[in-house]
Amino acid sequence: MLPRVNPKHIYIYSPSSAVREKPAFRRGVAWLRAQGHEVEVDETALTAQQRFAGDDATRVAAIGRAAASGADVALISRGGYGLTRILDAIPYKAVAKAIERGTAFVGMSDFTAFQLALLARTGAVSWAGPTLAGDFGAEAGVDEITAACFDDLLDGAGEGTGWRLPARDEPPVFKPVRGATLWGGNLAVLCSLLGTPYFPQVDKGVLFLEDVGEHPYRIERMLEQLRLAGVLARQKAIVLGQFTGFKAAPHDRGFKLRTVVDRLRTQVKAPVLTGLPFGHVPTKVLLPVGAAVDVAVEGREGFIVWGHGVGGSGHGGHHHHNHAEA
Template sequence: MTKHIYIYSPSSAIRDKAAFRRGVKRLQALGHEVEIDEAALSVHQRFAGDDATRLASIARAAASGADIALIARGGYGLTRILDAIPYKAIAKAIGRGTEFVGLSDFTALQSALLAKTGAVSWAGPAVGEDFGAEGGADDIMEACFDDLLSGQGEGTGWRMPARDAELKFKPVHGATLWGGNLCVLTSLLGTPYFPQVEKGVLFIEDVNEHPYRVERMLDQLRMAGVLARQRAIVFGQFTGMRKVPGYDRGFGFESVVDRLRHLLKVPVLTGLPFGHVPTKILLPVGAQVELAADGRDVFMVWGHRHAHDHHDHA
């Protein structure tokens, strides 16, 4: 099942070229036709080329006719060009069957695309950190990616931590899945690029953030009324979280989650296998999902997705 994968760099410059090369080779070894954007390895300050260069690469990805448009890496760079990205061209490409996949800084493009067009994109792997991982690509991540390529993926499931064994919530039906990196998402609040999703399922993840910073961002979303309007909040992986020894005194990730549960009537779930971790599932941002639990086992289903399943109301 050979697929055409277009690799481009819309955010930070590729610093780990070895990982990038490993990722490209891995995708080729899986039998895919890999096309690398002409500016993928460009460098301008901390970015993969200046703003105009990266905007042009996004436009080329949309025009590529590829099955998958896959980011080389995340980092930082998309929020500064959100007011110039060709959203209608991307939505049309998605309508023709190109799936846009990425994570981290890519949350900015995904959120803006959803806000502007309603088109569905995928929270998923990047070339370098995932397919090019030094110890080899993660089997579950590759299986989920393969499900997307073959059109077989119709949902996912995971087991919440033991401390959440007693958590009960009513099944959620027909809710819009949205979210991504918490820091990037919060930075869009109050802009035209923040999705106005009512009664959705919001998933979040982050990396290298102190617990109090995570809480502060969540409080910003909470006080803006965003969290209370959802049907469920789903925590992915919060990795590299650094507590201050002798200062936080027991205040950590679990404290943040417990307080949020106390303040919200909305169910707050944890353990979603997504974030800056090797084992990550792929999630259709903007799709309608069902969410239910059996004890600690959570199931999220989006059904069979066709290339034309988006609503272009741009």
């Protein structure tokens, strides 16, 4: 890899679960430094208290330091669980100011709680994307598309993502969506915020969803919760990422993820796109949570496009057409 012309300051902090995989953490830091970046590790990034990266106050303080760091990117070490417990204490205004100054907050999984709360409270844009240990510290090496998308965020180079719709899925009749708010993330975390002040009231939005370790019937139950709560009726499009890490049971008798998607399409007016390369998988694009996007389908390709300068000064998205087959 060529040395970077434009090294960035990346701040690593742990707002959720304790880092148990220290080698993955170290590999992630080493990989980012090898790209030429200045990596600053928060003083409590490797703290552990029960299952958490320090007690609640410790993790709130870490978020405050990330916001005050002046870094180009504030990247979480890992997800897990822990942000829901501190939503009442997060310094949202300080985070929103940091984003205005050009810090991109990046993460996924449990980080969905932070991202949606931030959107609900301030309207600020954050990025659904990789984590340090899971992606940049992966034992198998760093996924090329994930790395390229992250590079584009750093360089402000791109303005959208494209992916190939799964072959088994008939592309829906899709009228292009213009200027809709992109939001979503982990389905279970998102559902856990329903009815709270931290659930964004997004009308005419584009909702993207992923999850891990949830059986298809549980995924359907959560989707039904969103439908019955009136959330799905308010969306212009629903984009499903990767749902992984579950086992079918003999009791299912052919009830599978495909069944859930097929039924969802009969229950909602919004078109449902599938195969988005995002979730608990190596290949993940970066998505601006809270930004205005256009969505289109051309043949077997899905596109989500946003403008330059989303989520901070000069932080664009990425221009790769990620032909990630789901």
